[in-house]
Amino acid sequence: MATGTIKVRAKATGGVTEVKALMTHPMETGLRKDKKTGELVPAHFIQEVTCTWKDQTVMAAHWGGTISTNPYLAFKFSGAQPGDEITLKWSDNKGDSDSETAAIS
Amino acid sequence: MIDARRRILLKGSLAAGAVGVAVGAGLLTPRIVLAAWPEAAFKAEAVDAALQSLLGSSSHEANDAIKIKAPDIAENGAVVPITVETDMAGIKSISIIAAGNATPLVAAFDMGENAVGFVSTRIKMAKTSDVIAVVKAGDNVYSAAKEVKVTIGGCGG
Incomplete structure (x- = not known):
């Protein structure tokens, strides 16, 4: 399991919380060729992102x-x-x- | 006496450890509504086929209530910021499609009950094409499109 790849911040204004996140990930499509070898770079990308708040999935x-x-x-x-x-x-x-995990500010 | 205490301490930490393992394995966390990753939809090579596979129908109605914020001209197709915003009620999902990509479906966001119609992300675009936002609200499917001109494609090759 990867660690430290997510930076997340959440801010509540007027009852609405905006969540902003940056993840570190290569996101390879599987269609790109390695310039040196000419071989296809295998697909490697994030498939699922979920956000939970109080046992509720607010976004998946x-x-x-x-x-x-x-x-x-x-x-x-x-x-x-x-x-x-x-x-x-x-x-x-x-x-x-x-x-x-982040606390809402 | 000391020995008895040590026993209790050991028992206590063992029990705590078991709960920790259960949480870690997802046994105590609520099950997520998320279905399996829709492989067929993401591999579809046409917009209609992707929507058919993702939402069960390829029909969608253009609606002005959906706003797409995207650059008119993207110099670097590898990083095109896209924001989809709508004030519709009862939003179930927001999907982003780049019509000119080899596999047009970029992302599908399932929204919870508390969701507000707003998602923002950065996508790759192979060439100049429409970016389509498809919003499912209630049982209806609405869409909006915006053309983005891409100077240098961002899907490698």
């Missing part, structure tokens, strides 16, 4: 390899208070995963 994303390298993600949900914790988790097509 399926991604393909066409999300940019080192993915950025932002989304919003309502109902949370400053101080609540959210957890963001990703898993990729090679079975690797990471998660990070």
